[in-house]
Each structure stands twice: as structure tokens, then as C-alpha cells.
Amino acid sequence: MNSRQEQLAAFDRLLTIMDELREQCPWDKKQTLESLRHLTIEETYELGDAILDNDLEEISKELGDLLLHIVFYARIGREKQAFDIADVANGICDKLIHRHPHIYGDVDVDNEEDVKANWEAIKLKEGKRSVLEGVPRSLPALVKAGRIQEKVAGAGFDxxxxxxxxxxxxxxxxxxxxxxxxxxxxxxxxxxxxxxxxxxxxxxxxxxNPENALERTNKKFSRRFQYLEKRAKAAGQNLQEMSLEEMDQYWEEAKQHD
The missing domain is CATH 1.20.5 (Single alpha-helices involved in coiled-coils or other helix-helix interfaces)
Incomplete structure (x- = not known):
């Protein structure tokens, strides 16, 4: 593993490359906060796929893609004289320290649930009008349901x-x-x-996690159905002309290969 000095040097290298691309590359020069948004969402889902596959090498690559986006947004923020990467890093550091008084203050907690409850209480003190304010409107419905329930549970409604x-x-x-x-x-x-x-x-x-559970089932179903398609093709059969009983035989075979 790399030392802290090597990690900082790598991050500095990324910042330098980002500056060079923003100043010299025709594509990078044209990007805006809005044009990057859908790409960031796509990269996040790709990271999610890698995590579900437990592919550590791919996770590392996808984290790099996301880190590039963070640095890209910060570079644009600097151009707008609104914020830069130091503001982004310091902002999250300040937030973490403020919201972890059991680590950086004198608050005592017994377990994870106490931490969650303190977190929500602190956010309300910061000016949040509702514990649900932190749930993004554009989240997929299944994920949003989980976040809503976690938020209200943190406020004691559970x-x-x-x-x-x-x-x-x-x-x-x-x-x-x-x-x-x-x-x-x-x-x-x-x-x-x-x-x-x-x-x-x-x-x-x-x-x-319901999202992970459903995606695991999606992958399992797809894997089994593709096995069915492969076996049918090898036997010279057309799926549209096969009976459900014939397809079910290949389906049961597929289950043995899980």
C-alpha cells in the first residue's frame, strides 16, 4: 500500500492533469456542471455494479472515475470563483467533525443507533426544517423508500x-x-x-439492502435465462416455438450452475 506522502502526491498529480485537460483538451474545455451530471450518475451505477460483483480491481477503477468527476466539478467551481477542491475537502471535514461529537466532543454513545439519532438531531439544529430534506428528489423510488425510512427512524419514528x-x-x-x-x-x-x-x-x-437484493436477483435471473437461450440454440431450438415445459428443463439446469 502507498504511504500518505505517496497518496498526496497522486492526488496532486490528478489535480495537475485536470488543470491541463481543462485548459488544452477541446472536450474537457466544453464541459459544464450540467453536462457532467448524467455522466456522474452513470459512473456511480458502474461503481455499484462493481461492488455487487465484489470485483476489487474494477471498484478501484470506478472510484478513480468518480474522483475525476469530483476534481472536475471543483475545477469548474474555481473558474466560477465559487469554490475549489480545498473548499470541498474542508467542508466535508468540518461537517464530519461537527456531526461526530462522540469522537471530537464530549457526547457519549452506546451503539450505532445512538450515532444515527445524534446525526439527525444535529442536522435539525443546523437549520433543517425536516429530517427528510436530505433525501434527493431524483433517487430511484426503491432507494428513496429506504432512505426515507432510515431518516425517520433516526428521529425516533420507527x-x-x-x-x-x-x-x-x-x-x-x-x-x-x-x-x-x-x-x-x-x-x-x-x-x-x-x-x-x-x-x-x-x-x-x-x-x-433491498436495492442490492433485487439487483442480485436481476443478475441471477439474467444469468439463468441466458443459459436457457444458449442451450436452446445449441439444440437447434427456437425459444418462441418451445413449450414452457421444455424451457423449464433448461431453467432447472441453469439453477445447478449458480
């Missing part, structure tokens, strides 16, 4: 036991089935949303 959450889930499932029988699509959608929200909440109590 269930006490996993069993209570599961009972709520069963209750919401029953209400969904009632609306399915009624046939009103708007009401069905509303109840389906309640079921998903309860599922996310139950996952939190189980210590499971």
Missing part, C-alpha cells in the same frame, strides 16, 4: 420489532388483494406501492 413490520406487510398484502378483486387500477397501484414500501422497511429490519 417500529420496535421485525415482527411488527412483517405484520404490517401482511396487512398491506391483504389490502392489495382486496383492491385487485375490485379491479380499480389506481387503487391497485396505490396498494402495491404500500406493499413495496413495507417490503423495504422489513428488509431494513432484517439488515438487508
Amino acid at each position: 417500529w420496535e420489532k421485525p415482527e411488527q413490520v412483517y405484520q404490517k406487510l401482511e396487512e398491506e398484502m391483504g389490502e392489495l388483494q382486496t383492491e385487485v378483486q375490485g379491479g380499480d387500477l389506481n387503487k391497485i397501484e396505490a396498494e402495491f406501492g404500500d406493499v413495496l414500501f413495507s417490503m423495504v422497511n422489513y428488509a431494513r429490519f432484517l439488515g438487508v
Whole structure:
């Protein structure tokens, strides 16, 4: 592993390269905060894929891509005379120190939940009007549900036991089935949303990240279906002409290769 001096030298090298690209490269010179935004989101998802695959080499590469974006935004901020990379770093350092009084102050905590509760209380003292202000509007709905639940739990609005959450889930499932029988699509959608929200909440109590869990299933399903396609092609069969029973045979084979 690199020493702290080597780490700082590497970061200084990146800042130098960023300055050179911004001043000399036609593409880099044209970029704005807005034009980089969608690329940053894409890079974040690529990092998420690498983490789910537990590919440490790829994680390192994707972190580099994200670090480039951070340095890029800071360079643009400097051009606007609004902020630079030192402001960004010092800002997060100050925030971390302020929001960790159990490390840098005289506050005592017993566990992780105490830390979360203190964190939310401190943010409200900083002027936040709602504990939900920190949840980005553009988050995917599944991720947003989890963040909303974490935020309100930090403020003390939470269930006490996993069993209570599961009972709520069963209750919401029953209400969904009632609306399915009624046939009103708007009401069905509303109840389906309640079921998903309860599922996310139950996952939190189980210590499971619902986004990661669903993506693992997506990958598993895709892997099995592609195996099915491969086996069918090798046998000279067309999926559209195969029966469900024939496809299920390959599907069961695929499960053995997980």
C-alpha cells in the first residue's frame, strides 16, 4: 500500500492533469456542471455494479472515475470563483467533525443507533426544517423508500420489532388483494406501492439492502435465462416455438450452475 506522502502526491498529480485537460483538451474545455451530471450518475451505477460483483480491481477503477468527476466539478467551481477542491475537502471535514461529537466532543454513545439519532438531531439544529430534506428528489423510488425510512427512524419514528413490520406487510398484502378483486387500477397501484414500501422497511429490519437484493436477483435471473437461450440454440431450438415445459428443463439446469 502507498504511504500518505505517496497518496498526496497522486492526488496532486490528478489535480495537475485536470488543470491541463481543462485548459488544452477541446472536450474537457466544453464541459459544464450540467453536462457532467448524467455522466456522474452513470459512473456511480458502474461503481455499484462493481461492488455487487465484489470485483476489487474494477471498484478501484470506478472510484478513480468518480474522483475525476469530483476534481472536475471543483475545477469548474474555481473558474466560477465559487469554490475549489480545498473548499470541498474542508467542508466535508468540518461537517464530519461537527456531526461526530462522540469522537471530537464530549457526547457519549452506546451503539450505532445512538450515532444515527445524534446525526439527525444535529442536522435539525443546523437549520433543517425536516429530517427528510436530505433525501434527493431524483433517487430511484426503491432507494428513496429506504432512505426515507432510515431518516425517520433516526428521529425516533420507527417500529420496535421485525415482527411488527412483517405484520404490517401482511396487512398491506391483504389490502392489495382486496383492491385487485375490485379491479380499480389506481387503487391497485396505490396498494402495491404500500406493499413495496413495507417490503423495504422489513428488509431494513432484517439488515438487508433491498436495492442490492433485487439487483442480485436481476443478475441471477439474467444469468439463468441466458443459459436457457444458449442451450436452446445449441439444440437447434427456437425459444418462441418451445413449450414452457421444455424451457423449464433448461431453467432447472441453469439453477445447478449458480
